[in-house]
Structure formats: C-alpha cells, structure tokens
Amino acid sequence: MWRLYHFTLCPFSRKVRFALAVKGVTHDLVQERPWEKRPEFTAMNPAGQTPVMRREELILCDSVAITEHFEEALDRTPLLGSTPEARAETRRLVAWFDQKFYAEVGAPLLAERMYKRAVLKGVPDGGAIRQAGRMADMHLDYIDFLLERRAWISGGQFGLADIAAAAHLSVADYLAGLDWDGHEPAKTWYSAIKSRPTFRPLLAERLEGLPPPLHYDKLDF
Numbered sequence: 001m002w003r004l005y006h007f008t009l010c011p012f013s014r015k016v017r018f019a020l021a022v023k024g025v026t027h028d029l030v031q032e033r034p035w036e037k038r039p040e041f042t043a044m045n046p047a048g049q050t051p052v053m054r055r056e057e058l059i060l061c062d063s064v065a066i067t068e069h070f071e072e073a074l075d076r077t078p079l080l081g082s083t084p085e086a087r088a089e090t091r092r093l094v095a096w097f098d099q100k101f102y103a104e105v106g107a108p109l110l111a112e113r114m115y116k117r118a119v120l121k122g123v124p125d126g127g128a129i130r131q132a133g134r135m136a137d138m139h140l141d142y143i144d145f146l147l148e149r150r151a152w153i154s155g156g157q158f159g160l161a162d163i164a165a166a167a168h169l170s171v172a173d174y175l176a177g178l179d180w181d182g183h184e185p186a187k188t189w190y191s192a193i194k195s196r197p198t199f200r201p202l203l204a205e206r207l208e209g210l211p212p213p214l215h216y217d218k219l220d221f
C-alpha cells in the first residue's frame with residue numbers, strides 16, 4: 001500500500017491527492033509539517049518538501065515526478081492528453097500553476113496567513129496579502145480567458161492542468177485570497193470541480209486554529 005506524506009494546505013500535496021483519487025490509487029496519509037524538518041522525513045526527501053510517496057523501498061518525491069509516475073505506470077484515466085501537442089499544453093499549464101501561481105499567490109498567502117499566524121503567532125503583512133490578492137485576480141482573469149475558449153483548463157478534456165489549478169486555487173481560497181466576483185467562467189468550472197467525489201475529501205479537511213471562509217466548501221459561492 002502506498003503512503004503519502006502531505007500537508008493539508010500544501011497545494012502540491014493536494015494536486016497529488018486529487019490525481020491519485022481520480023486514478024483510483026489507494027494510499028494512506030501521513031500529515032507532515034515540512035518546516036519542522038523531521039529527520040526521518042528529510043532522509044526520504046533531502047529537499048525536505050511535501051509531497052512524498054512511499055511503498056516499501058520505493059520513494060517518490062516532487063509532485064510532478066509523482067503524478068507523471070502514475071501517468072506512466074497506469075493506463076487507466078489518462079490525464080495528460082492523447083497527442084504530443086495536448087500533453088505539451090497540459091504540462092505548460094501545470095507549470096503555470098506550480099510555478100507562477102504559487103510564487104505570486106499561494107506562497108505569499110501561506111507565509112502570511114498560515115505560517116506567520118498559525119505557526120509563528122505573528123502579525124501578517126497586509127501589503128503582501130493585498131499584492132497576492134491583485135495577482136490572484138489576474139490569474140482568475142486568465143482562467144476565464146482559457147475557459148471561454150475550451151471546455152477544461154487542460155483543453156478538450158479534464159486533465160492534470162485542471163487538477164493542478166484546483167489544488168492551488170483551493171489553498172488560496174482556504175486562505176481567503178480569492179474574490180470570485182466577476183469571474184463567471186472560473187466560478188462555473190470550480191463549482192463543477194468542487195462537486196466531484198474525488199475532490200470533496202480535500203474540501204472537508206481543516207487546519208486546527210485556521211478555519212476557511214464560509215463559502216470555501218459550498219458549491220454555490
């Protein structure tokens with residue numbers, strides 16, 4: 001049986017969890033706080049980052065390596081696309097959310113609203129939060145732009161770019177960093193994602209002492 005070392009508000013962990021659920025890979029979960037740098041954890045992943053997957057002696061680190069591993073190992077429910085062009089587009093957008101969205105929105109919100117508040121018990125930097133909100137709005141505009149031209153973020157079919165987008169957006173939404181008003185295409189898409197039984201367990205999880213806004217797990221938001 002696979003074991004996934006994850007952190008509830010880690011978007012990369014959420015991406016792997018959503019992909020594993022869609023592909024039907026059973027696993028158990030270990031909650032890891034990566035900033036604690038547990039020696040047994042850094043022994044598995046020298047980068048000290050969640051997510052990590054383990055089955056006996058086999059250890060997989062990094063969300064892209066993990067999701068691509070299951071894409072190659074399992075024929076069922078392909079998530080990258082059926083042509084080289086479709087796969088390149090899916091990978092471009094996975095990188096968009098993992099790199100650009102995370103750097104501009106997810107990481108500052110996690111630093112200010114989760115780490116500073118819940119771990120350091122300090123005072124968040126309002127300027128950094130407002131800047132993350134402005135960038136989030138730009139990303140929602142881009143998601144609207146894509147969804148006015150295609151059925152899913154990945155392209156014609158639901159795929160790994162939708163999973164990456166949902167994982168990153170859900171963390172930003174938990175941290176009250178998204179204003180959905182005026183983003184109807186993105187809202188309709190995210191409502192469809194939220195209603196999936198493979199995504200609902202992620203929405204049900206809470207970090208102690210840090211509740212999400214009321215709309216967070218509602219289909220109508």
Ligand SMILES: N[C@@H](CCC(=O)N[C@@H](CS)C(=O)NCC(=O)O)C(=O)O
Pocket residue numbers: 007009010011012013034035047048049050051061062063064098
């Ligand atoms: N490229 C990695 C990034 C993972 C990552 O940045 N994880 C964060 C938590 S969301 C982490 O463990 N940060 C602790 C650190 O970098 O020391 C992946 O895709 O898995």
